[in-house]
Amino acid sequence: xxxxxxxxxxxxxxxxxxxxxxxxxxAGVAALTVACWFLxxxxxxxxxxxxxxxxxxxxxxxxxxxxxxxxxxxxxLTWNFxxxxxxxxxxxxxxGDGLMFVTYFVVALAVGSLTTRLRAREHLAxxxxxxxxxxxxxxxxxxxxxxxxxxxVAAIGAASEALADSLAGTNGELAxxxxxxxxxxxxxxxxxxxxxxxxxxxxxxxxxxxxxxxxVRDLLQSVLATERDALDGRAVELDTPVNLPLVLLDYVLxxxxxxxxxxxxxxxxxxxxxxxxxxxCADGVLTITVSDRGLGFAPGDAERLFGKFQRGDTTKxxxxxxxxxxxxxxxxxxxxxxxxxxxxxxxxxxxxxxxARMTDPASVDST
Amino acid sequence: MKPxxxxxxxxxxxxxxxxxxLALEGATYQVYEAETGAAGLLEIVQRRPDVVLLDLxxxxxxxxxxxxxxxxxxxxxxxxxxxxxxxxxxVAALDAGADDYVTKQFSTAELLARLRVVQRRTLAEAGDPxxxxxxxxxxxxxxxxxxxGAEIKLTPTEYSLLRVLVQHAGKVVTHRQLLRTVWGEKAxxxxxxxxVYVTHLRKKLEAASDALSLIKTEVGIGYRLSTEDL
Numbered sequence: 001x002x003x004x005x006x007x008x009x010x011x012x013x014x015x016x017x018x019x020x021x022x023x024x025x026x027a028g029v030a031a032l033t034v035a036c037w038f039l040x041x042x043x044x045x046x047x048x049x050x051x052x053x054x055x056x057x058x059x060x061x062x063x064x065x066x067x068x069x070x071x072x073x074x075x076x077l078t079w080n081f082x083x084x085x086x087x088x089x090x091x092x093x094x095x096g097d098g099l100m101f102v103t104y105f106v107v108a109l110a111v112g113s114l115t116t117r118l119r120a121r122e123h124l125a126x127x128x129x130x131x132x133x134x135x136x137x138x139x140x141x142x143x144x145x146x147x148x149x150x151x152x153v154a155a156i157g158a159a160s161e162a163l164a165d166s167l168a169g170t171n172g173e174l175a176x177x178x179x180x181x182x183x184x185x186x187x188x189x190x191x192x193x194x195x196x197x198x199x200x201x202x203x204x205x206x207x208x209x210x211x212x213x214x215x216v217r218d219l220l221q222s223v224l225a226t227e228r229d230a231l232d233g234r235a236v237e238l239d240t241p242v243n244l245p246l247v248l249l250d251y252v253l254x255x256x257x258x259x260x261x262x263x264x265x266x267x268x269x270x271x272x273x274x275x276x277x278x279x280x281c282a283d284g285v286l287t288i289t290v291s292d293r294g295l296g297f298a299p300g301d302a303e304r305l306f307g308k309f310q311r312g313d314t315t316k317x318x319x320x321x322x323x324x325x326x327x328x329x330x331x332x333x334x335x336x337x338x339x340x341x342x343x344x345x346x347x348x349x350x351x352x353x354x355x356a357r358m359t360d361p362a363s364v365d366s367t
Numbered sequence: 368m369k370p371x372x373x374x375x376x377x378x379x380x381x382x383x384x385x386x387x388x389l390a391l392e393g394a395t396y397q398v399y400e401a402e403t404g405a406a407g408l409l410e411i412v413q414r415r416p417d418v419v420l421l422d423l424x425x426x427x428x429x430x431x432x433x434x435x436x437x438x439x440x441x442x443x444x445x446x447x448x449x450x451x452x453x454x455x456x457x458v459a460a461l462d463a464g465a466d467d468y469v470t471k472q473f474s475t476a477e478l479l480a481r482l483r484v485v486q487r488r489t490l491a492e493a494g495d496p497x498x499x500x501x502x503x504x505x506x507x508x509x510x511x512x513x514x515x516g517a518e519i520k521l522t523p524t525e526y527s528l529l530r531v532l533v534q535h536a537g538k539v540v541t542h543r544q545l546l547r548t549v550w551g552e553k554a555x556x557x558x559x560x561x562x563v564y565v566t567h568l569r570k571k572l573e574a575a576s577d578a579l580s581l582i583k584t585e586v587g588i589g590y591r592l593s594t595e596d597l
């Protein structure tokens with residue numbers, strides 16, 4: 001599913017330049033015919049075929065395939081009509097001339113077709129190389145930016161935590177609270193940096209799911225552990241059936257996508273009502289829902305929420321508004337969908353639906 | 368206080384080295400530093416440290432290469448430091464002989480706990496016939512598993528899987544290491560076996576205890592048996 005940034009299709013010739021190519025092909029055959037008209041008296045009509053063939057070969061190096069094939073066919077007919085005796089008829093008398101004509105026809109078409117194909121392949125190889133280079137450059141740049149942003153954030157986080165720990169139990173309550181603020185700030189910064197980098201990955205279309213068999217309950221539990229900070233002590237109800245099959249997914253991408261939905265619920269939900277996370281498998285589709293009892297969103301806003309830099313009107317917290325957009329990107333990379341709906345009784349419900357291969361829960365023996 | 372041992376930090380980021388030094392010295396480690404892979408290897412030869420903290424993104428050579436060279440002659444515990452979220456890179460380092468990893472978004476407590484666990488390996492290699500940690504106890508000789516004192520019936524595969532995790536208790540074990548040890552070399556790509564049996568094993572262990580999963584998932588990397596100190 002990897003798509004590189006550069007379009008590898010040969011750029012389609014515009015109608016005008018295509019027309020020009022046909023004109024060039026026709027003009028070339030006409031010019032050769034005039035030249036051969038004078039040469040024929042010295043060389044005889046056999047050598048003329050080679051001159052035409054040279055023309056087709058040269059045409060193949062600069063023109064598209066169809067004009068070259070036209071030139072090949074046309075030159076064969078012109079040679080026959082004007083030069084092969086009886087002249088000025090398409091009729092051929094001698095068996096040897098007939099054989100020569102047929103051979104010329106086939107060779108000219110083959111030469112025309114082969115040279116243009118060779119050229120197209122070279123062109124494609126050059127473009128591929130260009131694409132690879134730009135991809136490599138982009139990745140190096142991204143790695144570098146990523147490293148330069150994350151290292152100081154990591155240092156701030158680790159240092160402020162150590163500081164808060166060392167202040168615990170002392171009477172420096174204010175200092176302790178200030179270091180907690182630093183910690184909170186670095187966590188938030190870390191989240192923003194990660195979101196921006198994820199968005200960049202999605203936009204340059206380098207998100208390529210690596211499918212493996214996943215235990216969905218395990219995945220959801222892992223999300224809840226990772227998003228502990230974003231949940232800020234809110235209760236979460238995890239609901240999965242006992243015999244959930246294994247599902248073929250990219251664990252990391254889906255875990256992160258669900259994580260964005262859970263973090264989103266964490267920032268919009270009422271503090272006292274639990275967030276509900278559920279996983280279901282039916283008819284080859286894995287469905288994961290994340291529901292909260294927040295204010296929900298304005299009717300008609302469901303799609304807008306997934307746009308970049310969009311935040312709900314009821315927002316209480318900051319953030320770039322990239323989370324949902326990234327979640328959708330990661331799920332769409334699996335061929336799945338993320339949708340939002342308001343719940344009866346208040347709150348929002350986000351649904352991930354991914355068509356995926358699943359194991360038959362009954363088929364695994366316990367030996 | 369008894370010193371915790373000596374540690375070498377191999378990282379090109381001065382700030383990270385300083386931070387790690389503070390954390391480690393606070394826990395009575397004797398700390399040495401190196402900026403490059405080559406200097407790090409030299410330092411290990413000279414200092415014979417008890418543990419090595421190795422950054423994967425070094426300027427002169429890939430962290431994995433440093434590890435391969437080191438493992439040719441030394442079994443010193445190595446803890447990987449990684450600032451990137453790239454699971455593949457960590458897996459490669461773990462498969463090349465690293466003992467565990469922490470991301471640089473670490474907390475001091477987590478870092479010290481990881482260090483204790485990787486250093487313990489060399490002590491536990493004597494081969495204790497019984498493993499005890501929290502509610503879990505495994506008797507290797509009798510192939511018996513108990514949780515809160517009650518015996519848990521495991522199938523042979525489930526038992527082998529648990530045994531590998533227990534032998535590396537507290538440390539991450541990669542999918543590949545588990546597949547190779549439990550199912551053999553040929554099964555390395557058969558990740559679904561692993562998922563199925565981990566799910567089974569968890570169900571049996573969870574049914575017998577109200578605690579959260581003993582077997583933690585390390586996303587994209589492998590599993591870790593949680594122990595009391597983690």
